[in-house]
Amino acid sequence: MVSTSLSPLPVDISRIRREIQELQPTIVELRRRLHQKPELGFREHLTSELISQKLQEWGIEHQTGIAQTGIVATIHGDKPGKVLAIRADMDALPIQEQNDVPYRSQHDGVMHACGHDGHTAIALSTAFYLSQHRQDFTGTVKIIFQPAEEGPGGAKPMIEAGVLQNPQVDAIVGLHLWNNLPLGTVGVRNGALMAATESFRCTIQGKGGHGAIPQQTVDSILVAAHIVTALQTIVARNVSPLESAVVTVGEIHAGTAVNVIADTAYLSGTVRYFNPALGELIPQRLEQIIAGVCQSHGATYKLDYQRHYPAVINDAKIAELVRSVAEGVIETPLGIVPECQTMGGEDMSFFLEAIPGCYFFLGSANPDKDLAYPHHHPRFNFDETALGMGVEIFVRLVEKFCALKS
Template sequence: MVSTFPSSYSVDLSRVRLSIRTLQPQLVEWRRRLHQQPELGFQEKLTAEFVASKLQAWGIEHQTGIAKTGIVATIKGTKLSTHTSTTSAALSTSPLSVKHSALSTEKVLAIRADMDALPIQELNEVPYKSQHDGIMHACGHDGHTAIALGTAYYLQQHREDFAGTVKIIFQPAEEGPGGAEPMIAAGVLKNPDVDAIIGLHLWNNLPLGTVGVRAGALMAAVELFNCTILGKGGHGAIPHQTVDSIVVAAQIVNALQTIVARNVNPIDSAVVTVGALHAGTAHNVIADTANMKGTVRYFNPAFAGFFKQRIEQIIAGVCQSHGANYDLEYWSLYPPVINDAGIAELVRSIAEEVVETPVGIVPECQTMGGEDMSFFLQEVPGCYFFLGSANPEKDLAYPHHHPRFDFDETVLPMGVEIFIRCVEKFFS
């Protein structure tokens, strides 16, 4: 992961074809309109109406109301196809890729963009500031949607340049509770069956125009837990009559850190974080209960189920030693984002043709952040990648989920260019 930025750099847009560069004013206009009207997960009514209105105006076949507010656009190329049903196997060595691509004679590539915003009050003073109190596009999803719209528009105008079908998936609720699973359940990867999927995330942890792409794990699994320690309250001066839930909780917090330190292979990466601990009401009262909330992150899919078991073992053991009880809730939100090697190589080869900065392509770009793009990647081979969008010289380098998050809009045509070239090369 790149943690520092060049002191000065410029972005060369000459590698973005002129017909896409001329879309820049529209891309910015669309992004800013979306930014002004942010909506939370499964509530993206205005966003979906805007996307659908554009697709309708451009004559693009699309379905609305998928998983409440999701949309899928379908664009069929008219270029004469010369591939066979197994050519996509050349793009990936994974058994899943070969098995899936052999099912159909016409290749289908999906592009995914998320549409939802966050419950954050925006602090930016810009003309396109959020008009919805307490809601903000603080993670770049407005840019993702604008890039996907630009890609749809360009593909519709240049269908003679590719042979195959492109599905563009406008997904709700990535930030939670998750829109990918219900969209998959609704059949967005079927009729016609999708052979591969790609998606991007504008990334303020990378300088403008760089691309973070790698095979294998890119983003972490996300698991969450709530635990209430059930002790016995009493007077702070007479502790021997109580079971102090705060003492028990404190020992649990410390003990949970031994899971990564002593139960996980140091070669693997994992995180156990207790993010909230609440107990007590007064100076001289021993708390009857203590509540803690936390998250678990890891890249290796083999850890599925391991942390849940180990966390409960530790909580149960500490509670037993103090005579306390507990109530534990534990659930898996998203699996890790695992990129297919062949599709990741396709994206990397295209990115090298589009971007040129002092940093360029960043293969070591993993993050313990999570993404429900992972559910799509469990179904079909694909690649999720980061497109650097930070520009400190313009004060556009605040981190994701910050109330002053914003990005350099120069990145928008780069995203369209990468998607378009991926489409053309995938079908070639």
């Protein structure tokens, strides 16, 4: 991932059309209403109600109750043509907000700490603008309001429910407000943008006993310690240095007393990678290492390996379209960041496996306003100037995509 300064940039909003600049206060109001009522995955009932209420008020055709709380709005241009989907996630995180702002979360222990309230406000405002300017684009736009991105994942059940059908979607785009980039930047690239996310949980079964008589035992803590160390050789010695991958043990539990050798130890962790080919190598080597260490110490194990989201891999043609549009909206010294990547994961990947598309980052950090805390932090917040930029980019993508020849 390219390192960029989070110093505030001189942002010129003159490239944002007047109607969208005038819409900015409404976008901010929508975002703040959503921020006050955050909801966890598949529980976004108030969020869905607000979205549906606004779409109905604006006369926009939509379906509710998809994959429990998901919504799809459909907007037709004046003439038939291609179908572009815009995806926005709606869910929040189980975090107690620490921001002292008038619109802080009213739901104890739940917070929009990743910008999904902004994504929803941008998509909803895009729907409004397009519904008022149908003469400016051909074809159809489907705006997908998706639940449960933070887990357990709402993209796949929405696809299974048919959101990419009737009419058949030709391509899909989505954005993530990104506090790792300063306001006035866009991170877009062809190929892998975000990593596949997988996890493992392992129970080591040894033989407990007295801490002073170790020869009578099989020390599960010792076995687990060897496993934790050995797992680091997967990335160091089995993955090419030119590839990116992570194997992290984030949790380990064992033991009850200082003079007792524990008979069981529990450890869990996460696996991340960009190259889909590593999806077979890493879990295979992980189990081989666990099995080998356990056998050498006389222990046994139970391993549960879970695949969550595949890597977010952008289509070259749609990524180039996003880049060209962003260059027409964003005018700062840094501008477009073409090699922006993260080992974080996103279930937008399931949409990108199904159809061509592009997911991109919209810089939203502004340290001068104390708006640069990282994602999932209890003080996460972003510069709301980015909201209008997001709408402008989506609108231009619709207009440009629908005008493309097959």
